[in-house]
Amino acid sequence: MDIASLVGVLLAFGIIGASIGMGGPFIIFVNVPSVLVVVGGTFGATLMRVTLADFLGSFKIGMKAFFYKLDNPQQLIDEAVEMANIARKEGLLALEGREISNPFLQRGIGMCIDGHSPEVVSKMLSKDINLTIERHSKGADMFKAMAIYAPAMGMIGTLIGLVQMLSNMSDPAAIGPAMAVALLTTLYGAVIANAFASPLAEKLLLISAREKLNKALIMESISAIQDGTNPRVMQQILNAFLPEGKRPTDD
Amino acid sequence: MDIASLVGVLLAFGIIGASIGMGGPFIIFVNVPSVLVVVGGTFGATLMRVTLADFLGSFKIGMKAFFYKLDNPQQLIDEAVEMANIARKEGLLALEGREISNPFLQRGIGMCIDGHSPEVVSKMLSKDINLTIERHSKGADMFKAMAIYAPAMGMIGTLIGLVQMLSNMSDPAAIGPAMAVALLTTLYGAVIANAFASPLAEKLLLISAREKLNKALIMESISAIQDGTNPRVMQQILNAFLPEGKRPTDD
Amino acid sequence: MDIASLVGVLLAFGIIGASIGMGGPFIIFVNVPSVLVVVGGTFGATLMRVTLADFLGSFKIGMKAFFYKLDNPQQLIDEAVEMANIARKEGLLALEGREISNPFLQRGIGMCIDGHSPEVVSKMLSKDINLTIERHSKGADMFKAMAIYAPAMGMIGTLIGLVQMLSNMSDPAAIGPAMAVALLTTLYGAVIANAFASPLAEKLLLISAREKLNKALIMESISAIQDGTNPRVMQQILNAFLPEGKRPTDD
Amino acid sequence: MDIASLVGVLLAFGIIGASIGMGGPFIIFVNVPSVLVVVGGTFGATLMRVTLADFLGSFKIGMKAFFYKLDNPQQLIDEAVEMANIARKEGLLALEGREISNPFLQRGIGMCIDGHSPEVVSKMLSKDINLTIERHSKGADMFKAMAIYAPAMGMIGTLIGLVQMLSNMSDPAAIGPAMAVALLTTLYGAVIANAFASPLAEKLLLISAREKLNKALIMESISAIQDGTNPRVMQQILNAFLPEGKRPTDD
């Protein structure tokens, strides 16, 4: 599991929280109506752009970004080559009942064992790949929209607060705190956009690209196993999916 | 009917309205000249970019975004396959008088019954598709332009108010309320752009893409019905139009 | 004549002017040095980007945007089909002396009557089309550049005013009016960019696209007249140039 | 020589200077440390992006933009056609010693006289074209970078001034002038970017495009002279390089 996003969000919010805590009481930064106008306004504007189903689904996608486990391509290659060796010596059916870590690989091998033709297996698996890409891309689009609307809603909240403060300046002592509250929405909007929504959208696109690569590797593996390709040749082909620096020396 | 846009705009304006109401009298946020300069200026600038006919037409398009009913692709496929079955057994004329939910599908089937050649039917229907796309795209362009000009007009209004206030500061007590009024145009501009025009433009593009997909599905259906394609084969072909996760298992 | 740009610019400036007039004396918004720094600075920066000839020519192009008369494509088709009927029955020379509303169409028909080959006619007319596109595109580029530099020059003017005001604050009563004058350049820059230059640039691109379409329609007409195409077939071909919703039903 | 850039920069700086001079003593706008932080910071940031050689070379390129003389394409065509006539009647060697205004044309004709093959001449000349394009493009990139970093350095300078002023507010009378000085860097940055660097970058790209066109015209001319093409045909071919409105009528 890559914990960069989790560490990153904790670091960003921790640092911002510490910075707030060191300068005075934390409570002056908590204002429920301000939270509502920024979060609610951002949700409202984002919801206008999409359908209800996409909106609700994107949060599940977003949360996954923090806990996503991407299989190590090297391990996938090792596992696929091992299965190719078995399938070559004992036939495809010898793979039945074998425990396979990656569900996509398992699904593909299961189809092979069930006797589906290579074309059908390939078509079904590529559908699964496209579905994952599409889900992640919709999620990334949603968080990008939030990164645009959150600062805008923050500014709207601050303008509302300023207008209210300026309309009633009879008590000079109240001006400072009123302006402090007005600025909170701008702060919330900037934090949501820069310490949450924008990096999350980028991470979802990164995960999407890596997962697509892994699934393409698996599709290639399954195709090679079905075709009975020599496992050493298969390994050399699959090595092309590894980042260049991590390839085993293959001369 | 997808109500995401309606819920979104109500949520955004409701939250902003509640935020205003909680902080004092609502009336201080209502200023008719400020509304006029932002809305009128935005309309004027947008109108300069386009023709009068496109300008007037785009509001109808925009309002449709809130109440647009997109047919469920699965239902369209089911209906088309059912009609294909009937047409295969009893001939195309057996479809005459049949109640068809989607007007585009109905128009296409009607042309088939009237005996038009597949080429003519296809050409007429694709014209209709392009017309819808074009109408939606012009609408989206207009609302994007509004999302650009509304904040600019808001800033212009605020600058006018500031200049007037700064030119006459004889009464210190009037400075606060005058500045409050000056800020209202910036607030109006930001609300129009972020809680209305920008998300609406994006939604129109989304609707346009989905409707185009539906109409392409219908064109494919009608073509298959006219050609007398096997309904099972036709269903498999049409399933490619469904989002991947919602396809019936087709092995 | 499409009056959208004229109505738009009058609406925008009228609304802004009314907003100014309602809030106090109009004279406080008129400051000749401020106008000079914004308009002169914008002209200077724009002139740096281009050649003198392009700079001077673009104003003529820009003014045309308000008074441009685009021929109705339907009328052009009707006129061309009528001429095709005459030419078919009585020969091309029968078109001599005929009054033709569109000068581009007239020029093309004139060349046909003069006996030029279809290739030469087509080449000469396409040159004319490209020239118009190029002129409009240069104009649009210029107004886009103005929409960038006007707000920048407005900010520069305001900074100059602020520095002057801040350097000499001996008379507190003069601060307000001095700041009001300083803000005027920002206001001028925003108005020039958003209520004039930016929408005008977009309109020129729109006109350019429509006029190109009209001239392509005319070239197609003249080619059909020269080739002696059947007028009914010619009409069907030309209908493809009409916006989809305005085509006569052609079944 | 096209003087638009020279006139433009003089106009912009003249107007800004006049605006400063009319409002009070010019000296309050001169602050050496502020100039240093904006100009030095901009140079530092730009230098980080490139190599030392490219950085130093780009100033020479930039200065050329003000004094660049582009040959009139019509004159180039006339000169080339005249030489083609001579070469056709008396042979290529008759061009020896002839005074040729354009050095690129001269170099090409020189190679022809020296007896190089058309392929070699064409290859050597296209190298020269690419070199010029590359030099201008690097210059434009540099000035674009300056247009980005100058306002940023202006803001940095203003922030430094504000922090210093705010840290020591014991003397209220010093606040105004201190803030005036702080704003100077923002002013300098905005002027450098908008009245110098950004338009200059665009002009260099324009010059580059025009000069490339001229050199392509010359290459075509030399190729036609070497091949012994009929001068009238050659003229018609070369006319395609002229802006459409300035072509001699060629029927």
Add this chain to the structure above:
Amino acid sequence: MDIASLVGVLLAFGIIGASIGMGGPFIIFVNVPSVLVVVGGTFGATLMRVTLADFLGSFKIGMKAFFYKLDNPQQLIDEAVEMANIARKEGLLALEGREISNPFLQRGIGMCIDGHSPEVVSKMLSKDINLTIERHSKGADMFKAMAIYAPAMGMIGTLIGLVQMLSNMSDPAAIGPAMAVALLTTLYGAVIANAFASPLAEKLLLISAREKLNKALIMESISAIQDGTNPRVMQQILNAFLPEGKRPTDD
């Protein structure tokens, strides 16, 4: 070694430091919590976008930008041509033990001596090129992200400081210094983005492009040496890799 980036960063920070030092005590610009919130927040947001391995690796890449030594293409060509001469006269094995300045060239020549086929040598070397490009590109992406998040975190820090100051304005004398501290984060963010992260990202892309060119030149050289190409022909081919102005005259 190209020292432009080193000189640039020293110049930018030196100028900014001098500007700070000239205006008062340097210590008022040092605030550890402000540094933490900007640097920590920027690191957190950037880390969210990427994986832990990419994040840590990019700093090594970034530091290299200051001390990167790119081989002179002319020297590479001279060295390669010299070796081609030796290999032609005495055979490839005569290159064994020869000292070669560029490790990539050395690796390639080593493979040739080891007797690998041209295809294998070419494949292994192109892997190395892609790896370098990928490493530099990831580094550039990271610094671009930092250039986006640093100013945002600066604004967040300033908003926190302003809210704290405004909430407690009992001591008027403390307002100025408190606001000075609040502005420090905006200053830090602007400096990090504009005097460090943004130019560094651009420089990494430039280095990447130049190094790719050098390695392509070396691959071409090795291929020519293995094929026994005539060294004079080889030199002419390799000259195409030199910037146009620096090519030896090759007629």
